[in-house]
Amino acid sequence: LLNRYAKIPDQKSRQHLLYGLILGAISALVVGIPIEGPLGARFDTRAAPLVLAGYFAGPAGGLVAASIAAVARYHVGGATVLGGIVSVFLYPAAGVVFAAVCRRVGRSRQGISGFLALSLIASGAVLPAFFVGLTFSQGLTILQSFWLVFLIGNVAGITLLGLTIEFLLEIEHERHRYRVDLQTMAIARKTARIGVWSKNLETRQLTWDTVQHDIMGVAPETFDESDKGLLNRVLPEDRARVAQTLKSAKETG
Secondary structure: OHHHHHOOOOHHHHHHHHHHHHHHHHHHHHHOOOEEOHHHOEEOOOHHHHHHHHHHHHHHHHHHHHHHHHHHHHHHOOOOHHHHHHHHHHHHHHHHHHHHHHHHOOOOOOOHHHHHHHHHHHHHHOHHHHHOOOOHHHHHHHHHHHHHHHHHHHHHHHHHHHHHHHHHHHHHHHHHHHHHHHHHHHHHHHHHOOOOEEEOOOOOOEEEOHHHHHHHOOOHHHOOOOHHHHHOOOOHHHHHHHHHHHHHHHHHO
16 A cells, blocks of 8 residues: 555655554554553553654654554543653654664664663653643652553563564565575576476476476466476487386385
């Protein structure tokens, strides 16, 4: 959908936008199930998806996620709604800054220690939001009531979700590298005219790759996958030997 309708030419920008939409949706779901506190305050563990949106998706993805969460937080309402909306923008900002610092020092991947550090930095960055629209004593009362849940939720949520996303991105990176390797090998084989074929000894089905089809001058739609079709492509003086080889391969495995 993003490729078709958003008209964003850069693939990385599309990915960041997609990450922002997904993490923003997760944060909106979390915002919708708050914990009630003193003075009508409402608390939730929105930190993880928002911080990680800033970290993994950059400023654009973080802004998308924050905007979605801000709408959800406004809908929930409560005495601390203004501070809550401020916090949804502070969280991804912390993630963006942390990612920039990591890039500067050459640290592209995070482990447990990295995400723990990010969770503590983000928790500290959002503390001023507890006092937005409230007196200092009111903000302090709410913070004293929620500080343990706030800290544990942020540390556990950011670390666990961060490690999960990092793991999934690593899998995708390996898949991409595998696809590139296959494409490179295909180009090399085509250049050297090295075809690849395989035969299922149970079903007797023969499969050729595109290079093999080009070498043999046979279109895929007219290719005979049977043993007879294979032997018809072998020189007459070699057919008996090839047939015996296929028979032995099936018998011996």
